[in-house]
Amino acid sequence: MGEPARLWRYHGAWLLACLPLPAVADAEQLVTTVCAPCHGADGNGVVAGVPRLAGLQAVYISKQLKDYLSGKRRNETMSMVVASLDESDVPGLAAYYARQQPARGEVRQPALLGSGKAMFDDGNVDSGVPACVGCHQEGAVGNERNPRIAGQHQDYAIEQMKQFRDGKRTNDRNKAMRIVAERMTDDEVHAVAEYLAGL
Amino acid sequence: MIGGAHRPREKTVRKTKSRRARAIVGLAWVLAAAASSANGPAAPAAEPETMWNEMQGEKLQALRARGDPARGEIAFEVCQGCHRAHGLGRPDGSYPRLAGQHDTVLIKQMTDVRAGRRRNDRMLPFIERHGLGPQDIADIAAYLSRQSVPPDNGKGPGVNVGTGETIYQDKCASCHGTYGEGDGERFYPRVSGQHYKYLLHEERDIRAGLRANADSRMVERVKPLSDAELDAVADYMSRLPVTAPR
Numbered sequence: 001m002g003e004p005a006r007l008w009r010y011h012g013a014w015l016l017a018c019l020p021l022p023a024v025a026d027a028e029q030l031v032t033t034v035c036a037p038c039h040g041a042d043g044n045g046v047v048a049g050v051p052r053l054a055g056l057q058a059v060y061i062s063k064q065l066k067d068y069l070s071g072k073r074r075n076e077t078m079s080m081v082v083a084s085l086d087e088s089d090v091p092g093l094a095a096y097y098a099r100q101q102p103a104r105g106e107v108r109q110p111a112l113l114g115s116g117k118a119m120f121d122d123g124n125v126d127s128g129v130p131a132c133v134g135c136h137q138e139g140a141v142g143n144e145r146n147p148r149i150a151g152q153h154q155d156y157a158i159e160q161m162k163q164f165r166d167g168k169r170t171n172d173r174n175k176a177m178r179i180v181a182e183r184m185t186d187d188e189v190h191a192v193a194e195y196l197a198g199l
Numbered sequence: 200m201i202g203g204a205h206r207p208r209e210k211t212v213r214k215t216k217s218r219r220a221r222a223i224v225g226l227a228w229v230l231a232a233a234a235s236s237a238n239g240p241a242a243p244a245a246e247p248e249t250m251w252n253e254m255q256g257e258k259l260q261a262l263r264a265r266g267d268p269a270r271g272e273i274a275f276e277v278c279q280g281c282h283r284a285h286g287l288g289r290p291d292g293s294y295p296r297l298a299g300q301h302d303t304v305l306i307k308q309m310t311d312v313r314a315g316r317r318r319n320d321r322m323l324p325f326i327e328r329h330g331l332g333p334q335d336i337a338d339i340a341a342y343l344s345r346q347s348v349p350p351d352n353g354k355g356p357g358v359n360v361g362t363g364e365t366i367y368q369d370k371c372a373s374c375h376g377t378y379g380e381g382d383g384e385r386f387y388p389r390v391s392g393q394h395y396k397y398l399l400h401e402e403r404d405i406r407a408g409l410r411a412n413a414d415s416r417m418v419e420r421v422k423p424l425s426d427a428e429l430d431a432v433a434d435y436m437s438r439l440p441v442t443a444p445r
Contacts, residue, residue, distance in 0.1 A: 123280055125293040128321040130280020145276065174330030176277050 027092030034084060035093065038077070043100040051156045055102035060147040061094035063171075073171045105151040105197035109190075116195025119188050129183045132192065135176065140199050145173070150199035157193035165189075251414045252386050258310040260333035266302060266341025274335045275342055277325060286343045290353030292396025298346035299392060299441075301383030305340035307412075317412040348441045353394035355434025359427070363435025366428055370420045371436075379439035387414075395437035402429045 031041060035053075039045040043054030053061060067073035068082045069090075085093075107113065120140065123131035132149075136142055140150035149157065163169035165181035172178055181189075254262075275286065281294045288296030297305065310333075311317040313326055355363075368377070371390075375381055379391030390398065404410045406421045406429065424432070 125289070125291065128281075130277075131283075132280065134278070134280030134283075135276055145273070174277065175324070176330075179324040180280070 026089070027096045030085070030089055030093060031096055034081060035097075039097070042103075043097045044103040049153070049155045049159060052102065052105070052152055053097035054100035055151075056097060056148050057142055057144060058091075058094040058098035059144055060142070061097055062090050065090045065093065067171045073169065102148070102151050105153065105199065107194060107198040108154060109194050112191040112194040113198060115187075116191035116193070119192040120195055124183070124188065127183050127185075129188065130180055140196055149196050152193075152196050154190075154193045154197045157196055158189055161189045161193070251412060252307060256310070256314070257333040257336070258306060258314075261306045261310060261336040261340070262303065264334050264337035266337035266339075268338070268342040268345050270335075271338035271340070271342025274331065274339050278339070281322075285346045287346075287349070288352075288394055288397065290351075290394050290396070292353060292394050292398075292400055295397045295401075296348070296352060296393050297343045299348035300344060300389055301381055301386075302337075302340035302344040303383045303386050304381065304388045305343055306336055307386050309336045309339070311412040317410060348392035350392070350441045352392050352437060352441075353396055354437045355395040355399075355430065357434060357438070359431035360435050360438060362428065363431035363433070366424070366432050367435050371432065374414075374417070375436075379436055390436045391439035392441040393437065395433050398436050399430060399433040402433055 038047045038050045039053050043056075044052050064073060065082065065085070066087065068075070068078050069085065069087060071079075119129070120132045120136075123129040123134075132140070135146040136149050137146070140148065142148035142150075160169060161177075161181045161184065164172060164177040165184065167178060170178065184192075275282075278286070282288055282297055283294070286297035286300075288294050288298075308317060309326060312319045312322055313328065367375075374385070374387045375390050376387075379389060381387045381389035401410065402421060402424075403426075405413045405418055406424065408418065421429070
């Protein structure tokens with residue numbers, strides 16, 4: 001046995017024990033104390049109006065957390081919560097929720113599913129609303145540039161679309177969501193949110 | 200930002216812009232002269248090509264940039280909600296097919312919309328300068344021009360196709376090509392594979408002078424045509440084979 005291997009064998013465990021806690025454990029601890037009370041440990045949170053995070057793209061979660069930290073995105077609760085976070089916590093938290101399994105959402109108004117699906121697949125040609133599928137992909141699963149919105153809570157999805165429409169949320173890339181939401185009626189917002197919830 | 204890695208090249212382009220602009224404007228004049236001599240008296244030489252297609256600013260920058268189709272595919276994502284996947288457009292004519300269009304034509308139209316030379320209130324917010332630069336426009340054009348054109352475009356009613364053919368081959372083919380293949384070097388769009396209702400809509404807008412960035416020579420040729428004749432031409436164009444030699 002070579003010298004380095006022998007050293008590792010005798011002292012490796014001690015060396016490992018002396019290292020600072022790995023990032024994963026940090027993230028899980030933070031999730032338990034900071035995030036889970038609202039978002040759930042599995043990211044399928046049940047508090048009304050609080051977004052589901054399970055399966056969201058890590059790059060998207062990271063951007064939102066950083067935007068909350070910098071004040072680019074504002075929300076009374078989240079702005080308070082992120083005060084206990086540091087930018088170095090962001091990648092671990094984003095990776096944690098990105099790997100959680102998204103559960104199917106709950107449809108409340110099945111009557112809206114048809115018009116919601118039409119909105120998602122085709123948009124509204126008369127008013128110039130693009131189809132959501134163009135960016136958010138088939139099945140609303142998103143990609144590295146556009147978040148997963150499948151299974152999202154209706155209340156949260158509706159609130160975000162309205163915030164984009166009213167210019168209260170402004171951290172969308174190239175203003176895309178603001179332009180889209182400005183063209184949507186309340187009925188269209190509600191229908192598409194219902195459709196997404198059922199995905 | 201998309202295109203960020205290409206900024207240095209844009210800078211270089213900007214530096215040499217005026218010289219290149221003069222060169223390309225000169226080339227455009229030569230082309231215009233050649234076109235008018237080839238087409239005989241029907242194409243008035245008095246109308247300089249630069250009136251409808253000035254070679255300056257970001258149009259020139261985008262034309263000089265080497266478009267990257269892979270980056271273009273990503274940049275095009277936000278356009279897909281309307282123009283559909285691969286830029287196939289919608290058969291109802293609400294959004295044109297962009298797949299297989301000449302990259303020069305796409306660059307001209309995108310930069311014209313941005314600059315207000317072609318008015319399109321619906322598209323403008325998406326293509327304004329807050330997100331896209333000339334490199335992105337070149338990338339999108341490179342991506343779209345490489346997309347194949349399936350024969351499933353929206354077709355006309357097929358009742359006056361013969362009339363449409365006669366008018367098209369007499370008045371339109373000298374620029375848009377016998378097969379509707381267009382001419383990328385002269386910024387004349389491909390019309391084969393395009394949706395009938397979109398073709399008809401644009402014909403009418405051009406005749407009414409509503410499409411401000413149209414070639415004035417085309418406006419003159421379209422003006423005397425009746426609604427029925429425009430319809431017949433659009434119908435014929437929508438039936439041109441998409442596999443024709445380009």
